[in-house]
Amino acid sequence: MELHVALQKSFGAFSLDVSFTVRGERIGVFGPSGSGKSTLVSLLAGLQQPDNGIIRLDGELLYDSHDATNIPPEQRRIGIVFQHPYLFPHMSVKGNLLYGYKRSAPANRRIDFDSLVAVLQLDHLLSRGVHNLSGGEKQRVAIGRTVLSSPRLLLMDEPLSALDDTLKFQIIDYLKAASEAFRIPYLFISHSLLEMRIMADRVLAASAGRIEAQTTTEDLARSRMGLSPVGYINLLQLAHPRKVDGMSAYAWGGTELLISADGDHPESLFELSSKDIILIKQHPDAISARNLLDCTVSGTFRSGGKVGVELACGDGRLVAEVVQQAACELGIEIGSRLFAAIKASAFRRLG
Amino acid sequence: MPAFTSAEYLAILLSLKVATVATLVSLPFGFGVAYLMTYRQFRGKVALDVAVNLPLTLPPVVIGYILLLLLGQEGFIGQHLLQPLGIRLIFTWKAAVIATAVVGFPLMVRSIRLGMEGVDERLIQVARTLGAGWFDTIVTVIIPLSLRGIAAGSVLMFARGLGEFGATIVVAGNIPGVTQTIPLAIYEYASSPDGDRMALALCLVSVLISVVVLLLHEYLNRRIARAD
Numbered sequence: 284m285e286l287h288v289a290l291q292k293s294f295g296a297f298s299l300d301v302s303f304t305v306r307g308e309r310i311g312v313f314g315p316s317g318s319g320k321s322t323l324v325s326l327l328a329g330l331q332q333p334d335n336g337i338i339r340l341d342g343e344l345l346y347d348s349h350d351a352t353n354i355p356p357e358q359r360r361i362g363i364v365f366q367h368p369y370l371f372p373h374m375s376v377k378g379n380l381l382y383g384y385k386r387s388a389p390a391n392r393r394i395d396f397d398s399l400v401a402v403l404q405l406d407h408l409l410s411r412g413v414h415n416l417s418g419g420e421k422q423r424v425a426i427g428r429t430v431l432s433s434p435r436l437l438l439m440d441e442p443l444s445a446l447d448d449t450l451k452f453q454i455i456d457y458l459k460a461a462s463e464a465f466r467i468p469y470l471f472i473s474h475s476l477l478e479m480r481i482m483a484d485r486v487l488a489a490s491a492g493r494i495e496a497q498t499t500t501e502d503l504a505r506s507r508m509g510l511s512p513v514g515y516i517n518l519l520q521l522a523h524p525r526k527v528d529g530m531s532a533y534a535w536g537g538t539e540l541l542i543s544a545d546g547d548h549p550e551s552l553f554e555l556s557s558k559d560i561i562l563i564k565q566h567p568d569a570i571s572a573r574n575l576l577d578c579t580v581s582g583t584f585r586s587g588g589k590v591g592v593e594l595a596c597g598d599g600r601l602v603a604e605v606v607q608q609a610a611c612e613l614g615i616e617i618g619s620r621l622f623a624a625i626k627a628s629a630f631r632r633l634g
Numbered sequence: 635m636p637a638f639t640s641a642e643y644l645a646i647l648l649s650l651k652v653a654t655v656a657t658l659v660s661l662p663f664g665f666g667v668a669y670l671m672t673y674r675q676f677r678g679k680v681a682l683d684v685a686v687n688l689p690l691t692l693p694p695v696v697i698g699y700i701l702l703l704l705l706g707q708e709g710f711i712g713q714h715l716l717q718p719l720g721i722r723l724i725f726t727w728k729a730a731v732i733a734t735a736v737v738g739f740p741l742m743v744r745s746i747r748l749g750m751e752g753v754d755e756r757l758i759q760v761a762r763t764l765g766a767g768w769f770d771t772i773v774t775v776i777i778p779l780s781l782r783g784i785a786a787g788s789v790l791m792f793a794r795g796l797g798e799f800g801a802t803i804v805v806a807g808n809i810p811g812v813t814q815t816i817p818l819a820i821y822e823y824a825s826s827p828d829g830d831r832m833a834l835a836l837c838l839v840s841v842l843i844s845v846v847v848l849l850l851h852e853y854l855n856r857r858i859a860r861a862d
Binding site for chain 1: 754756757759760761762763764765766767770774775778779861
């Protein structure tokens, strides 16, 4: 997918002025609320008119103020998943799911109804009305409805913001499953860096109506490490724990990580803050932290007065942060050997 | 209860006919105007709003008189449009329909507008991005979701139509068996020396029809609420 956008739109004191070309399948638009992300979504989908500019998707002109090209929303094939599900209240779950499917040209239908229902686990809900669904079920139906319309581009406008944490990570799994199964390129809009890192590869950073940078999610996370109160969040996908003294031991980086969260799930995503990793130069005799990893420094970076230290431990990678003085005292440079001490309770399961 | 003659039965039937036809004829226009006022931005929107609502504040007799001036043989519409087509409206039941439609129109538009304003704009946007054109969206989203407003508007107009007097008497006259509706018949009986019993009986019929209409409205409302 290639999207070229150069748009201006003003309302009152706020003005949106964006210009970017982005290629890829998993694109994020990251920025605080009020940065113009949702306006951008409306303009891309054709729900609002820009003051002037151009929108080109995969070489096709969707909007051009110079020659008055303005493809109406129903012909753009750009689907939206909003923060709230907005299901049609007068239709059943099946009626909602098929609304866009029935209106798509048969030649464009790439998604099979039954396989979508299976991926989003909606089969038992099909004949139900939409009023008695739970929040997560509603959002799954909304995602399915949009995906079934076979859009060329999917705009997800803060689709997880209205959900609590547990539900959020369930829906993330469904979103990932649907996007992997049906390969629809998407723009994932969010103010959450964590969601961005899970859902997107490339990121457009929005601020005050402008796109300030185009970067990778990894670089974005690193650049924000020193500014964020939670530091850099290491995301670890861990599986098949075994029980050890009331803790769970997960295979990682050629060794084992001891984590105090219970290990009922066969597979879990854990977060670990860069602030919760203590770096030591020599192996201590004894330490209360249950994880002492023998690491090699594979890279360093600066962020907001802090030094980010990229650690290689077997095939595992972690980012720790230290202040400048500590970096000097530890003699951190690429290739130097360090021990990383991490408490078992520092890991937090997501979802 | 006095025995009704054919003139009274005709008045009752004519009242029902005029109110029904006026409601049915106005419905597409009422829906169209409500749609424009709710969803479209255009120059002259305020002027349209004032024009639509004017019959609400004007005395019905004034409306009747304006219609008479417009539709009569010397009137602009009468002379240039109706006469060449061989249509005569004044002092026919069709004139009563027009008078009723004009007087009840603002009530209908207001109710439908209220219904439409209750439809979440996002649902309309979702329908558009899912491939529905604007007409498709009207049929599959806006109409079903503003059905309550449409029903209320129709019932209000029908009920208002049953009671229409001032505009009708000016533009359609009070011709028994031709343009005499229930209110006009009551007026005639009430102003004749021994017509009291007949006037009262027709009043009773009026009350009965109104009660039935209101019950029907309530029933429709509940059915729509259940369907939602």
